[in-house]
Every structure is written in C-alpha cells, then in structure tokens.
Amino acid sequence: MPRPHPRVAGSSVCIPWRVGAAAGSARRRRCCSSCARSSSCRPLARDAGGEVTVCSAAQHDRIVAVLSALPLAFASALALAGAETVDGNLAALSGPGFADSTRLALTAPDLGSAMLVANAPNVRAALERARAILDELDRAIAAGDGAALNAILERAAQARRRLS
Structure with missing residues (x-):
C-alpha cells in the first residue's frame, strides 16, 4: 500500500x-x-x-491523524449512515452540507486505508476523542439539555472560527 x-x-x-x-x-x-x-x-x-x-515526527503523526485521517473516517461514516438510512435516491434528498461533509469518502480506498493503518495508534486516539465528544452530544440530546447542547455547539463554532 x-x-x-x-x-x-x-x-x-x-x-x-x-x-x-x-x-x-x-x-x-x-x-x-x-x-x-x-x-x-x-x-x-x-x-x-x-x-x-x-x-517532530510524533507531533506530525498526531496532527495528521486529526486533520486528515479523522475527516476521512467521519466522511466515510456519514456517507454510509446516509446511504443506509435513506431508502432511494440519496442525492435527491440531501443538500450541499451532506455533499460537502462526505466529499472525502471519495478518497481512493487504497490510499485511505494506507493513511488509516500507517498511523493507527494516533488515528485510534483521534477516533476515541471524537467518540467522547459524540457521546457528550448524545447525552445532552437524550436529556433534552439545550444549555449543554448550546455549550458544545458554541465550543465547536469557536474552534471552527480559528480556521478563518
């Protein structure tokens, strides 16, 4: 690979x-x-x-796990979840947000799997961190806790603004 x-x-x-x-x-x-x-x-x-x-090489690998491998994993998971949930034409029902969010799922499978496996410990740590955040969202949704959801979404918005 x-x-x-x-x-x-x-x-x-x-x-x-x-x-x-x-x-x-x-x-x-x-x-x-x-x-x-x-x-x-x-x-x-x-x-x-x-x-x-x-x-350092170690810093690079941690960064690449979050900035390259994690988006690939999320795009792939989202594309599969959408395809498994929507009975029929996914393209007709989805909007630009779904298309933009799943673009990386089009990555060549051999390149994607090489990227995920070559940096497996860091990719797994990144997935674990993302899973913890998803669990936090899930708990807030299950509890109907709008304040907790707002806080999580605001933290995410602040993180995203730092990209600009």
Whole structure:
C-alpha cells in the first residue's frame, strides 16, 4: 500500500497540496516538517503559497491523524449512515452540507486505508476523542439539555472560527 505522506530519514514531511488562489482559497496551507534540511524546503513551500512549520515526527503523526485521517473516517461514516438510512435516491434528498461533509469518502480506498493503518495508534486516539465528544452530544440530546447542547455547539463554532 502507498504511504500517504513521504518520510525523509525518519522525519515527517507534509507537502502543501492546497495553496492560494489556485485552490480557490486565500488561506495559506501550512507544511509540517522536521526534515534536517527544512531550510531548503522553505523556499519551495513559499513559492507554492505555503509555509513550513517544523515539528517532530510524533507531533506530525498526531496532527495528521486529526486533520486528515479523522475527516476521512467521519466522511466515510456519514456517507454510509446516509446511504443506509435513506431508502432511494440519496442525492435527491440531501443538500450541499451532506455533499460537502462526505466529499472525502471519495478518497481512493487504497490510499485511505494506507493513511488509516500507517498511523493507527494516533488515528485510534483521534477516533476515541471524537467518540467522547459524540457521546457528550448524545447525552445532552437524550436529556433534552439545550444549555449543554448550546455549550458544545458554541465550543465547536469557536474552534471552527480559528480556521478563518
């Protein structure tokens, strides 16, 4: 199976794949690297509209588990839940939010499974954390606790605003 991210001498290197106006976003993609030659990577990343942030391989793997593998897992789970719930034409009944949220389920299965398995301990920890948050939501919904739901959703909105 192919590795989702290249390794250089045991260090992680993230290649910026979504940068600048070419990707329809003014936000710059950050590239994580603990490559000893990161000074040679910086000009390449800048030329591509990104920036290099140095981190350890362990930090990289934890970050990638949350920012790449977890969205793939959630998109896949949501696509399957939708398909299993809707009897008939899922596309006719779903809106852009569902389509946007499930886009990553279109990832090539061999690449997706390689990404999930290659970083399994960190992916499993990310899934455990997400599961705890889903359980928190479930408990608040079951209790009809609007205040708790509002607090969770506000925390999520604040986290999302930090992306902008």
